[in-house]
Amino acid sequence: MPCHEHPVPPPASRSPRAASTARSLRRLRPYVRPHRLRLRAATALAALAALLALVIPQVLGWIVDGPVARREPSGVVAGGLVLLLVGAAEAAVFGVRRWLAAGPLAAVEARMRADFHRHVQRLPIAAHDGWSSGQLLSRGTADTQAVRMVVAGPLTFLPVHVATLVVGAAVLCARQWVLAVILLSPVPVLILLSYRFESTYARAARRARDLSGDLTTAVLESVTGVRVLKGFRAGEHRIALFREQAGRAREAELRKARLLGGAAALATVLPGLAMAGALLAGAVRVAHGELSTGTLLASMGTAGALRPAVEQTGALLAACHDGAAAVDRYFEVLDQPARAESDFGQDTDAAAPPRRPAELAFTGVGYRHPGTPAGDPPALRDVSLRVAPGETLAVVGATGSGKTTLALLAAGLYEPTSGRVTLDGADLPAVPGAGPASAVAVAFAEPVLFSGTVLDNVLMGADAAPDEVDRALRATRADAFVARLPEGVMTRVGVNGTALSGGQRQRVALARVMVRRPRVAVLDDPLSALDRETEARVHDALREVLATTTALVIAHRPETVALADRVAMLDGGRVVAVGTHDELLRTSPEYSALMTPVGTPDDLREAF
Numbered sequence: 001m002p003c004h005e006h007p008v009p010p011p012a013s014r015s016p017r018a019a020s021t022a023r024s025l026r027r028l029r030p031y032v033r034p035h036r037l038r039l040r041a042a043t044a045l046a047a048l049a050a051l052l053a054l055v056i057p058q059v060l061g062w063i064v065d066g067p068v069a070r071r072e073p074s075g076v077v078a079g080g081l082v083l084l085l086v087g088a089a090e091a092a093v094f095g096v097r098r099w100l101a102a103g104p105l106a107a108v109e110a111r112m113r114a115d116f117h118r119h120v121q122r123l124p125i126a127a128h129d130g131w132s133s134g135q136l137l138s139r140g141t142a143d144t145q146a147v148r149m150v151v152a153g154p155l156t157f158l159p160v161h162v163a164t165l166v167v168g169a170a171v172l173c174a175r176q177w178v179l180a181v182i183l184l185s186p187v188p189v190l191i192l193l194s195y196r197f198e199s200t201y202a203r204a205a206r207r208a209r210d211l212s213g214d215l216t217t218a219v220l221e222s223v224t225g226v227r228v229l230k231g232f233r234a235g236e237h238r239i240a241l242f243r244e245q246a247g248r249a250r251e252a253e254l255r256k257a258r259l260l261g262g263a264a265a266l267a268t269v270l271p272g273l274a275m276a277g278a279l280l281a282g283a284v285r286v287a288h289g290e291l292s293t294g295t296l297l298a299s300m301g302t303a304g305a306l307r308p309a310v311e312q313t314g315a316l317l318a319a320c321h322d323g324a325a326a327v328d329r330y331f332e333v334l335d336q337p338a339r340a341e342s343d344f345g346q347d348t349d350a351a352a353p354p355r356r357p358a359e360l361a362f363t364g365v366g367y368r369h370p371g372t373p374a375g376d377p378p379a380l381r382d383v384s385l386r387v388a389p390g391e392t393l394a395v396v397g398a399t400g401s402g403k404t405t406l407a408l409l410a411a412g413l414y415e416p417t418s419g420r421v422t423l424d425g426a427d428l429p430a431v432p433g434a435g436p437a438s439a440v441a442v443a444f445a446e447p448v449l450f451s452g453t454v455l456d457n458v459l460m461g462a463d464a465a466p467d468e469v470d471r472a473l474r475a476t477r478a479d480a481f482v483a484r485l486p487e488g489v490m491t492r493v494g495v496n497g498t499a500l501s502g503g504q505r506q507r508v509a510l511a512r513v514m515v516r517r518p519r520v521a522v523l524d525d526p527l528s529a530l531d532r533e534t535e536a537r538v539h540d541a542l543r544e545v546l547a548t549t550t551a552l553v554i555a556h557r558p559e560t561v562a563l564a565d566r567v568a569m570l571d572g573g574r575v576v577a578v579g580t581h582d583e584l585l586r587t588s589p590e591y592s593a594l595m596t597p598v599g600t601p602d603d604l605r606e607a608f
Helices: 021-026 029-070 073-122 133-140 142-152 154-175 177-184 186-224 226-231 235-287 293-334 403-410 454-459 466-475 479-484 502-514 532-546 581-587 589-594 601-607
Strands: 360-367 380-387 392-397 418-423 440-443 520-524 550-554 566-571 574-579
Touching: 021 293, 029 073, 029 154, 029 293, 073 133, 073 142, 073 293, 133 142, 133 186, 133 293, 142 154, 142 186, 142 293, 154 177, 154 293, 177 235, 177 293, 186 226, 186 235, 186 293, 226 235, 235 293, 360 403, 380 392, 380 403, 380 418, 380 550, 380 574, 392 403, 392 589, 403 520, 403 550, 440 502, 454 466, 454 502, 466 479, 466 502, 466 532, 502 520, 502 532, 566 581, 566 589, 574 581, 574 589, 581 589
Parallel strands: 392 550, 392 566, 440 520, 520 550
Antiparallel strands: 360 380, 360 418, 566 574
16 A cells, blocks of 8 residues: 555634635536526526516606606506516516526535535545544535525526616616716725625634534534533533533624624615615706606616615625635535545456455554654554464554554555555555455444444445344344344434444444455454453354454453454554464563453463
8 A cells, every 4th residue: 555645634724715705606617517507597587587677667657757647547557567567577587587496506505415425435534533523514514505505696696686787777877867877876885895895704704604613513522422421410511611612603603794784784875875865866857847757766766676786785795705615615625635436335347356364464554643743753653564364463552552543554544654554465445346345344442333223234335135144143142132122133223323232332333344254354342342241252253253354353351362363562653572372471571561450471371
């Protein structure tokens, strides 16, 4: 396996966005492009509806200056019918626009969420170490929803409002240029203010979204850790911390509201003052006979139809900045380099090798966790080990010696920063067939179950017959308790397997490994959550199962070491001793000391 520099993701960036709003939103093109025809049609219909709204004041002006002035009731009725038809057409066009846009908007959001979930699954574990679960959750849910809203709102209506303002300004100038100048005078001022508003609001929007992600993390941790909180009576302490975080998020949202409120106030007051000034000037001109009542009514009606476009532009620009912040946060995750498809069980052109035990080898392997200070030692240094096909190697060592890191490297979840990890001489990601996903199976010390059935958690996507599932459950002595569950293997286990005991969860996790018949099994302290009686039964079954595969077992107790053919001892990230259990007891004082909390070396020899 070639060495790699591990990228360190920028978790919850607090710095102002370097990218412009437009540049950020342009990254949505791959998602919007497949639906561009329907979205453009929806935008065109929105523009048509806005232009129909401009027709209504012109018809009113014609009615006042024509049929009303000439006292022609039939003309008034005809004008009323025209207004009715124009209003109905506007409503129908707007309804069709919403129908056209609904499908593409949902499809954009669904594809973004699917891509996000797929990419998160492909990120190396080293990348996950840099992100909090809440930040990932908020990016994959709230941020994608914000993106859908920005496509539905600003990206559709900003062009419509611009077109409406241009056409409306032309109509006003054509009718009465003096009133047009008065009515349109706020536009340059509002454009200038929008430029000043942009950068300030963009920073506020990004900070609010980051703090919202932190708040999601706090909620997620409180829910998943509720047993710990209740066990330590720490609920009030956690609530106080949550209130503090919620207060910061509230202040960030209030700052956004203050900025938006100030912009909205100006966008409302300035056009209102302009309309008041135009009405006063127009009334004076009507009184002097220089302007018809119908023209004044049409001009003021046109200005009224343009006013929503002016007032909403500030809110749409703010929504653009919110959307751009969401886009940046979304792509901060997607920009992280992901593992190849073959690492995740996808089919490849290479033929899968037979299901026989593989040789697992570490050659000069070193690993440094991302973000480790330059002066600190790496987690592993120059580790060279060979596990023969069908052999079980136990790895022991004090806390912090690098055992779990070695297991994660063997499972292909970490990539070494130096040296190679190979299966039958091939670098781990390049293993023929479907890569390490099918060649290596791993059971962690803290078993993770998902909120499905026992069967779902054993299979985890594996293609196994029912008798193979039964065999795996029997091998881990899980068949008895599963049979006692209300619906057997179809019993739902709750979030993270809360319906099962710790030992039961661990046995289901072990069965998950066994059902795959892996070429290499990596087990991190597989007996830690079992009682003595169950441990003895599972111990004998595991010995039989491990004889059919190559295994790397992280051991903390002599009972686990007893499963192994050989033992490797780590200290400070280095291999300091390798041999059988008896050999190391005789030749390594450090190993003897590590293995003697429960008795003397002679007692241990008798146990084995």
